[in-house]
Amino acid sequence: MIQHVQTKIDPFTLEIVKDSLIAIGDEMFIALAKTSMSPIIYEVLDYASGLLDSKGQLLTQGNGVTGFIGMLSDMVKQTLKKFGDGQIKPGDIIIINDSYAGGGSHLSDVGLVMPIFYQGELVAFSANKAHWTEVGGKDPGSFSNDATEIFQEGLQFPCVKLFNEGTMNEAIIDIIEANVRFPELSLGDMWAQVAALKTGEKRVIELYEKHGKDTVFSSVEYLLDHGEQLARQELCKLPKGTFEAESFIDDDGFGNGPFKVKVKVTITNDKFIADFRGSHPQVPGPINCSYTALVSAVRAIFLAITNPSQDANDGVFRPLEIITDKGSVLSAERPAPVSIYWESMLAGADLIWKALAPIMPHRLSAGHLLSVCSVVLSGTHPDTKEPFLIVEPSVGGWGAAEGQDGARGQFCIGDGETYNVPVEVAETRYGVLVDEYSLHTDGAGAGEYIGGAGVVRSYRALSDQQMASVTFGRHKFLPWGINRGKDGSANHFYVEKANGEVDGPYGIYARYPLNTGDVVKLVTATGGGYGDPFKRPVEKVAKDARNGYISIKQAKEDFGVLVNPETFAVEGFAKERKQKGE
């Protein structure tokens, strides 16, 4: 049954204005990446930009990663709360990264908000949020896996005006310049953000001039209602009931943990309620996430479940309800450190995923690497003698699903249109040699459909006194298999020193010192499997072995298929597989 949104203005005009709004969002998004100075923005696409209405409802958002899908609204709402309608003036730009008040993630993600006026009336906001390579704080790269208070994690911008009616507040620029390690990068990115906001402002005003206020207002309502309807229709198709899952977050960077987290998901015809009560209280280390961050994670998995391909706006999320205890690891409060907040934020998404995957195999897959697997490597380039800083996430294995093997070497759910840094680019810019960037084919995640392999990326230091901070969650608790598929494997890293000594494996480690010739070997997880491994067709098992995704031994032991190690021909079956009907 199709229900139609009732409108006064002809439906095609609304559709056209709605598409124009989305196109403006896309344009703002591209403009930012093209001019950014930081690989974390232009390669990792760790930023988002969007348009919001005058109340802070999200209309359209361009995303490079999934993690910001709930955050722009909170930035704007905080702006409205602090300045009220009256103090927001045309030409203002507000800067905000406060994790607990409007920011949502960690201090590294700096948000800018610009009000848009048409004929003297506040009609919309353009906003963006981008990961700056540096916002100061105790460690290079700012986010730190052993911070104990937010004050160690960098500069805080508590929703203040960077521009006052078009005039830049020079003092803020000076403060940034004095407090961050690579000011030209951070300020370069800030300018890119400002330019993108102005593009949004210009286009929105053009849209108002062309179609008039009433039409654009109606289109905005239409856009939100349309999103809500699509979401509700999908909701109707889901199995109803209550579904629960529990899981653990490895540790907090100080060896505390593991921390239990849990969810109860209730699906009704018009609600999707995620209740995280009973999860562990906030912890001393920086893995805490704020409620806003959790909302983003839940929204991401909600979209995966309902309709991953739609344009997301606040209408889509109207059926969603999220409940937490106060001050839990998933809803932390000031001044808990939150540098590596994604570990708990993604654990939140993973819980819902895990609770629902067995009953929604057409939309969800088995567990995946889960962690952003971030690597921060700093040092001096041996040729230019200039300091360098690598800040990057890592790719790893995804879970298998009904009808498909898990993807190999992909960024986690928290990332998205994120690109790894090419080896040739890394070796030119940074003082490292990459010994290896290959699939880590440990053969974990056996199943009728197999989990995707993670990777090995090895950095060899080419100068002394380099420092690696590695944040690999899912180091102790494995990506889960479903419907009799086996679990995947863990994220971990080793250091192979120039003198032959090997140290590791580790998951989270702050500032591991490296000298010339030392190699840090970063290994990411294999995803969970789906279904009974004995049901995997024989030809596929033989081909997996030929391709080296599994060993001959695993072919026999996990899949019950005897494969000739030279020719990769199938030579027979193990007893267990035969008993199961081969």
Next chain:
Amino acid sequence: MRVATDIGGTFTDLVYVNDKGEIGVAKSHTTPPYFEQGVMDVIEKSRIDQAAIETFIHGTTVIINALTERKGVKTGLITTKGFRDTLEIARGNRPDLFNVRYQKPVPFVDRYLRREVEERLNYKGEVLTPLNKEQLKEVIFYLKKEKVEAIAVAYLHSYVNPVHEIETVELINELWPEVAVTASYEVTKEWREYERTSTTVLNSYVKPIAASYVNRLHTKLLENKTDSQNYIMQSNGGTTTFHSAKQTPINMVESGPVAGIYGAAVLGEIIGEENIIAFDIGGTTAKCSLINQGKVKVSTDYFIEKTERNAGYPIKVPVVDIVEIGNGGGSIAWIDGAGSLKVGPQSAGALPGPVAYGQGGTEPTTTDANLLTGRLSPENFDYEVDLEKVRTSIKEKVADCFGLSVEEAALGIIRIANSNMLNALKLISIRKGHNPREFSLLAFGGGGSMHAPALAKELGVKKVIVPVASSVFSAWGMLMTDLRHDYIQTYIRRLNQLDLPELNKEWCSLETQAFKQFKEEGMEKGKVLFTRFADIRYLGQEHTVKVPVQNGEWTEETVSEVIKRFGDLHEQHYTFKLEGTPAEIVNLHLTAFGKVVKPTMKKLESGSSHAEDALKQTRPVYYEEHGWMDTNVYDRLLLGKDARISGPAIIEESSASTVLYPSQTLSVDEYGNIIIDTGVE
């Protein structure tokens, strides 16, 4: 005589121009898998004297078909030790952000056919580990045993120094001369190992297919006593010889579509329009490209199968910048789950086609909407049109859902289709910092002239040009091409720290390469022209701006000029420049043209300058702001130089119609092109 043949999905087109400048066209069916047969058929159908063909230019979809249908050969890949999975890991990106069942593009080479050898260069191109030839031999024997038909070789940092790739190819040629080989440095000299490896693999994958196709075509031509100079259209908007095409067939990936864009630039030069938005609407897609000051923009940011939901496969060869969207005459109108009208990207194709074709199509398309609103007449179709069936389809599938009349619904379909196309047109113009008022819209393809006048008005373009024979304009463009090769070399240097003698040497070496290639193709040095570009960015940025730079020796003044020009272009594209920040070159880009003698365009001799002499009929046409209006319909063939028409009006020609809106006017120029004044101030 110059003859161009262009193989399309359904038809193979031919356009020729004889020594008097007279143009002729022919069409016949495309004949997969032996496409050369269709070429022979269309030559025969055109009844030209085959022995009189002096220049034969060919556009083909053979390469793109082999890629998208996975009809290439079994291919092996040899990489640096530790990097055989580069092809599979790719970039790790997931464009379909929220889809946790996202499936990564499958590599074109299975893992067991990706083999590693010991060898290593650093980023400066210095050898850290020499090539292990014993290991390489084993790899070659292994791939031979596995019966691959082509091998790709891609080593790290070979864009700086290809020494190990060269040695590898030599050894393969020595041990196994029959196998097709491509080394990465032969197809691209840009950094980023995944993109370079992907390009190399795809070239190898289609190389035997291309060789066999070009050879068969050549044999056929010779059998028919056609002893012509033969060229193949490349994606960069220029041609190359049959011989070169067989070496790097990946350069033919967009062989057909770019010809129209290039043709637009050529026509622009003839009629004095140097700023053009070329706009081509076909059956399933609309394509557009911006030509600024006579220059067609070429870049290496090309992918196949890349969509909003799929990462696709990068191909780092020069391709004319085209934005293509799934909106053409056959695009289907449909209503989404929450009641929004959408048009495309699903297309009814040639079969069953729009409802109007009466070939079994039941879903309303843009063409059907154009028919119901009077923009097209039933007589425009090759088929018997059942108007009632078209009405019913639009009524049931669209109008009833909104409680609107059939006309309103049909107009809605046109408006949504226009809105999609408008977004594509904005993407290449306004959003790149260009003011549409300074551009003319050149419309071609079967649907170009029907939608262009309305779109131009929306976009703010003052003038629309509908060229002669607009529906086969792409093939005409092919007739007007020069030979062209692009040489792109990654060369990362800060502009304030340039070693000028070294840079001049680098440019010189690119030019030497070009002269050498043209010489092999029989082009004399005097006819070779160069244009240079540098891809530049601010230090720290990733994305570059392509900056036209001067030919000849660079001096300190040149550098200052280049820095200034870069800053201006950056500001134009992205609204700001960073005065204090150093700029950095990433790539040197040399474009080399081998100029050929081209036919002159013939002036219009027939037709009447009084439009009323061309009046065919008057019929009602439904317009956005005016509703139904009685509209004069003219026969384009009868319109002569200086004929003038005021809208509303329809001008019909074979396989295309121009829709002139109320308050728009048009005139016919001396060549027969229709020039529309869109009414934009």
